[in-house]
Amino acid sequence: MTYKSGFVSIVGRPNVGKSTLMNDMVGEKIAIMSDKPQTTRNTIQAVYTDEEAQIVFMDTPGIHKPKNKLGEMMVKSASDAFKNVDSIIFVVDDSRTIGKGDSLIIENLKKTSTPVFLVINKIDKIDNKEDLFEMIRMYDDLNVFKEIIPTSALKGSNIDSLIKVIKRNLNEGPKYFPDYMVTDQPERVLVSELIREKVLHYTNDEVPHGVAIEIEKMKERKGKDLIDISAVIYCERNSHKGIIIGKQGKKLKGIGKSAREEIEFLLGTKVNLQIWVKVKENWRNLPNYISYFGLKE
Ligand code: GDP
Numbered sequence: 001m002t003y004k005s006g007f008v009s010i011v012g013r014p015n016v017g018k019s020t021l022m023n024d025m026v027g028e029k030i031a032i033m034s035d036k037p038q039t040t041r042n043t044i045q046a047v048y049t050d051e052e053a054q055i056v057f058m059d060t061p062g063i064h065k066p067k068n069k070l071g072e073m074m075v076k077s078a079s080d081a082f083k084n085v086d087s088i089i090f091v092v093d094d095s096r097t098i099g100k101g102d103s104l105i106i107e108n109l110k111k112t113s114t115p116v117f118l119v120i121n122k123i124d125k126i127d128n129k130e131d132l133f134e135m136i137r138m139y140d141d142l143n144v145f146k147e148i149i150p151t152s153a154l155k156g157s158n159i160d161s162l163i164k165v166i167k168r169n170l171n172e173g174p175k176y177f178p179d180y181m182v183t184d185q186p187e188r189v190l191v192s193e194l195i196r197e198k199v200l201h202y203t204n205d206e207v208p209h210g211v212a213i214e215i216e217k218m219k220e221r222k223g224k225d226l227i228d229i230s231a232v233i234y235c236e237r238n239s240h241k242g243i244i245i246g247k248q249g250k251k252l253k254g255i256g257k258s259a260r261e262e263i264e265f266l267l268g269t270k271v272n273l274q275i276w277v278k279v280k281e282n283w284r285n286l287p288n289y290i291s292y293f294g295l296k297e
């Protein structure tokens, strides 16, 4: 069986139940929950992990703060706002008609090639089944949504179906985050895992015992759509260091370039990535190795 992973955005008007829904989904499968205030770029909010798949929930800028941003959102092409995710969950509540706020978001969703799933939440407030069928027909007629899933986040109804739908639409992919990880800095972990993956790829497993990555700095440059990242690759021997750096630094350059491109894609911002290679014997035995990567056990 191949492992699946991907990035998913949950969008919708305030108060439709996005946060409740995300908490339900991640629930006991909690790996990561970030409570960071929204920034101007994509941020990771939560990570769902099971034996088959890993779902990384992203915050999509512009959609979560629709008050004064609606105009801005209209200008910004939807393909741009959603290009970094594999699917989009659009959440509405039990309102029987489509209001102005939802219409504007739907107009944007129409323009993206990313698959969009509609969640009709708060179905516990819909007493008449026929009303729900009527709503499903109304949304289905728009030809925007790949699937429509009615839920009650409050009661925890049909959350498993939603997870199934998301999982079914994921592609084969790596586990970006280790199991049982608890951290309020998921982006750091994502960046370090990506760099580690590139090192393994570029060195064809020539470096025994692998490497450890430390993100020394990860900081947004004020007023710029740019993040400065400096990372250290730890290996156990000088000879390993030589392999990682390569002739005239070629290998390290390749590692840095491909890691940077992927980080830029995932975080939706430009990245200035500096990487150093250091030798640290027995880094696996360092007492703080575990906590330093945010691993629980
Ligand atoms: P968000 O602004 O979209 O993140 O919405 P929240 O998750 O904060 O929920 C807004 C309010 O709606 C809260 O009071 C929730 O308890 C409530 N809520 C969320 N989901 C449901 C649901 O399925 N049914 C009902 N009746 N209330 C819900």
Ligand code: MG
Residues within 6 Å of the ligand: 018, 019, 020
């Ligand atoms: Mg919320």
Ligand code: K
Residues within 6 Å of the ligand: 041, 042, 080, 081, 082, 084, 267, 268, 269
């Ligand atoms: K973006």
